[in-house]
Amino acid sequence: MIDRRHLLIAGAATVTALGGTRFAMAQATMSRITAYGFSFPALKGGDIRLVDSVGKPIMIVNTASQCGYTPQYAGLQNLWSEFHGQGLMIIGVPSNDFGGQEPGGTTDIAETAEHQYGVTFPIAAKAVVRGPNAHPFYKWAAAERPKDLPGWNFHKYLIGRDGYIAEVFPSAVEPGDTRVKTAIGRALLVT
Known part of the structure; x- marks a missing residue:
């Protein structure tokens, strides 16, 4: 018993x-880790800390100076001009991962982004965006969205106000595309 x-x-x-x-x-x-836990070394020194944009949407774009998509810098600058005042952060992350199209150093990257395309949003130092040596943000993004990995330069991750990936736009989707602007508008409205 x-x-x-x-x-x-x-x-x-x-x-x-x-x-x-x-x-x-x-x-x-x-x-669970959010994008706000990461930072990038800035192109001209210091750090771009995503935590400084807590509660705001962030678009992170891997860039390259010698790519057919390089003119998207102008479209990203237009997004910055249109939406930064409402809270959008944009960060360009130069990478030589695709076709060796970012072979230069800091001066070369700044020349392309800032002087040729008038970029005023933050640009990170050159980073690896895929594979085992990828920057920690890109490793996190790959774990969060394994089917939405960068396939080429100018792949766009839109981080929502909650710090998680809200939308992903492949290279061929221009920054001024209605889908991009709609996603940004939605991310800015979510509280």
Whole structure:
């Protein structure tokens, strides 16, 4: 015959174990990393800390100076001019990962972005955006959206106000595309 005390103790242990599991699952969900946990070295020194844009949408774009998509710098600058005052942050991340189309250094990158295309949004130092040596943000983005990895230069991640990837736009989607502007508008409205 089973002693009632043993049955109650076993039941309490089961409830505690289940509650502990639920607590651990809830805690893991609550502490899930957001984009705000990352930063990029800035092209001209210092850091571009995403945490400085908490609660604001951020568009992160891997760029290159010698690519057929390089004129998208102008479209990104137009987005910056149109939406930055409402809270949008744009960060260009130069990368030599695709076709060796960003072979230059800081001066060359600045010449293309700032002087040829009039870019005033932040530009990071050159970074790796794919593979095992990718910048931590790009590793995080690959884990978050494994089917939406950068396939070429000017791949766009739109981070929502919650710090998670809201939309992804491949290279061929121009910054001025209605889909991009609509997604940005939606991200700016979400509270």
